Amino acid sequence: MSRVIFENQTSAPQFNIGRADVAxxxxxxxxxxxxxxxxxxxxWLKTLGYGDxxxxxxxxxxxxxxxYISFTSLFDPGGSAGSSGTDYVAAAVRSFFAQGxxxxxxxxxDDPLTSSDGTSVKVGKLQKLxxxxxxxxDDAQSWTGVGCLAALPDVSFLVVPxxxxxxxxxxxxxxxxxxxxxxxxxxxxxxxxxVHTVQQPPNYSGPAPRLKxxxxxxxxxxxxxxxxxxxxxxTRNEPHLREIQFVTAFPLPQDLNVAxxxxxxxxxxxxQDIQNIIGAQMPExxxxxxxATASNISSGFLQLTYPWLKTTGSGILLESLEPPDGALxxxxxxxxxxxxxxxxxxxxxxxxxxxxWPALPARETKSSAAPLIWxxxxxxxxxxxxxxxxxxxxxxxxxxxxxxxxxxxxxxxxPVNRLVSVICRAARRMGEAVIFESNGPALWGRVQRFxxxxxxxxxxxxxxxxxxxxxxxxxxxxxxTMTQNDIDNGRLLAEVTFTAASNLETIRVKLAMEASxxxxxxxxxxxxxxx
Numbered sequence: 001m002s003r004v005i006f007e008n009q010t011s012a013p014q015f016n017i018g019r020a021d022v023a024x025x026x027x028x029x030x031x032x033x034x035x036x037x038x039x040x041x042x043x044w045l046k047t048l049g050y051g052d053x054x055x056x057x058x059x060x061x062x063x064x065x066x067x068y069i070s071f072t073s074l075f076d077p078g079g080s081a082g083s084s085g086t087d088y089v090a091a092a093v094r095s096f097f098a099q100g101x102x103x104x105x106x107x108x109x110d111d112p113l114t115s116s117d118g119t120s121v122k123v124g125k126l127q128k129l130x131x132x133x134x135x136x137x138d139d140a141q142s143w144t145g146v147g148c149l150a151a152l153p154d155v156s157f158l159v160v161p162x163x164x165x166x167x168x169x170x171x172x173x174x175x176x177x178x179x180x181x182x183x184x185x186x187x188x189x190x191x192x193x194x195v196h197t198v199q200q201p202p203n204y205s206g207p208a209p210r211l212k213x214x215x216x217x218x219x220x221x222x223x224x225x226x227x228x229x230x231x232x233x234x235t236r237n238e239p240h241l242r243e244i245q246f247v248t249a250f251p252l253p254q255d256l257n258v259a260x261x262x263x264x265x266x267x268x269x270x271x272q273d274i275q276n277i278i279g280a281q282m283p284e285x286x287x288x289x290x291x292a293t294a295s296n297i298s299s300g301f302l303q304l305t306y307p308w309l310k311t312t313g314s315g316i317l318l319e320s321l322e323p324p325d326g327a328l329x330x331x332x333x334x335x336x337x338x339x340x341x342x343x344x345x346x347x348x349x350x351x352x353x354x355x356x357w358p359a360l361p362a363r364e365t366k367s368s369a370a371p372l373i374w375x376x377x378x379x380x381x382x383x384x385x386x387x388x389x390x391x392x393x394x395x396x397x398x399x400x401x402x403x404x405x406x407x408x409x410x411x412x413x414x415p416v417n418r419l420v421s422v423i424c425r426a427a428r429r430m431g432e433a434v435i436f437e438s439n440g441p442a443l444w445g446r447v448q449r450f451x452x453x454x455x456x457x458x459x460x461x462x463x464x465x466x467x468x469x470x471x472x473x474x475x476x477x478x479x480x481t482m483t484q485n486d487i488d489n490g491r492l493l494a495e496v497t498f499t500a501a502s503n504l505e506t507i508r509v510k511l512a513m514e515a516s517x518x519x520x521x522x523x524x525x526x527x528x529x530x531x
Contacts, residue, residue: 013044013064015154017425020341020418021333023096023104023157023247024062025326026129026146027089028112030076031058037074048151049140060144062105062152068097071106078316085204085318086112088161092326094313096159098352099330102337105155107148113165115206126166130222131229146226149241156336156421157247157329160226164251164323167219168209208308208319210254219251223297230301242301243421243428245404245414247332249323250306250387252358300404300411303328305388310355321357324390331399332418342419342463342501344402353397356390365391365400372409388414416500419463423496426454431492439490441478447494448477455498465499473498 037045037058045055045062054061058074065071071093078087089106096104109128113121131147143150149158211219223246230241305324314322327350335345364383372385383389389400402414411417430450437443455473458464466472477494479487486493 013041015152017154017429019103019154019336020156020422020425021102021336022152022154023101023159023329023333024107024149024152024155025089025093025096025104025159025161026107026109026148027092027160027162028110028125029087029089029106029108030080030082030111031108032074032076035074037061037063049138050151051141054141059108059110060148062107062148064103064105065093066103068094075106075108083316084112084114085206085316086114086162086165087316088112088165088323091311091313091317091322092159092161092329095309095311095322095326095352096330096333098311098313099327099350100334100337100348101330102333104329105148105152107145109145112162119169122166122168125162126218126222129160129162129166130225146229149230149244155241155244156341156418157245157332158226158230159247159325159329161249161323161325163219163222163248164211165209167215167222167251168211169215169254204318206318208252208317208321211251212254215254216251220297223248223302227297227299227301231299243424244301245303245332245417245421246301247303247305247325247329249308249325250304252308252321298405298407300406300417302405303388303403303414304386304405305390306383307356307358307360307390309353309390310357312352312354319357327353327390328388328399332402336418340461340463341422342415342458342461344413344415346399346402348399349395350390350397350399353390356392356397360389360391365389367401385412413500419458419500423454423458427451427494439487439492443492444477444494447492448475451475451477451494451496455496463501465501471499 035058036042037055041064042055046052050061063074071077071090075090076082076087077094078090089108089112093104093106110125113125129145132142132144140151146158146160149155226246230244230246232242305328307324308321309324309327310320311322311327314320328345331345331348331350332341335341335343335348339347360383366382367384368382372381384401385403386405388402390397391400392398393400403412404414404417406412406417430447434443434446452475455464455475456469459466459469459472464472474497475494477492481493481495482491
């Protein structure tokens, strides 16, 4: 033997459904020439049911990343010769890690859009993003686009950065001006050892994607399709992914007087037009029968964010404008890791963001002092009450609000929604551990003790409101929470009632354990009033 060679093998990914910081990015991104996923990851993907062609093409398979370098080893980071300023997934993943994210998946469905792509190409790529209508729970070949979430039990945030670009019509004209590269006589630089060519940043003359009124119907329909998939859909074959938050950028409107708004940032025109769009897409009422439609995407599973951002990495994009969903997902991930998923991410200072577009009137970034009233005839709400807004404050550029698209106080607070997800994830893990035990008083007591310990721990972390644990929550798991039919059919129901660490929400969660583990969650929220 002449030598010994040590080769480091990447370990196969491991799921940890107890985490509340994992994101999944689904969209359009180029693969680097010759790039392949590590052999251990290939083996792991096969255990999930993916076939060799999918794995070899790195298409419609989840690629685990724990840093941005891992992304750039497989995918084009943007700004390359083949770029068209539409590398939104690359920019979003970069911002996710820049804001403090530590773990995410990337599901590539196709290459990014180019300047020559027409409506038919956009429609085709949009369909690839959405869950497959022929989804089959035991066939990974049918898990395409967002449908790949069926294989990822540890994901907490879904991000689809290309959605605005795929829904936008062709622009009515170029926005902005093409910078002129200075010319002049060459100058000698003393002590130069060689001729160095300064690399110019990429310059794309086209405008960022902006949507017309009709485009918002397509966008709303796409968002509704994803929301229905996350909430369990209309068939028993679709997975229940109710612990995942859909974080997406609110698209830029196209039919705005951008020049006037730039000259007068306090103008109400931008905010008014956006309010009209939201009013059309998000009426002041919750989902009709729990089903999202193109004209109604109000949901606690949805977190819309706005305005668009200028970051240190957004120069690879059209107009240097980056959809804010990747940055928001990173802030939420860092908030979960450092402060707890049940706290507001507005306390986290963003990194590498230096501007927002468009500028919004001050009244749209100020929370209402009076209690909000939601209903068909309620007064118009400022944007900060309906979107997770980025903006300037005395402390600098910050996330000003952390809210969902739910049109009521019960689940409008995104930290409350994340708190419910944390509890449901913990209950699901417990349910999977006891699924084969006899459904009787011994098991009921064990489940009740587990949930009491979990809620006590959350109370000690200030996630729940109350001077004592008795004031903060209650847990029941006995014959009073189940019917005889439930017991005979092996269903175990536990009821958890708690007051979140916000003086507005009291939430009741019913957890049902069937043959497949904790598989049904009935959640109701009641407004108890401000103190």
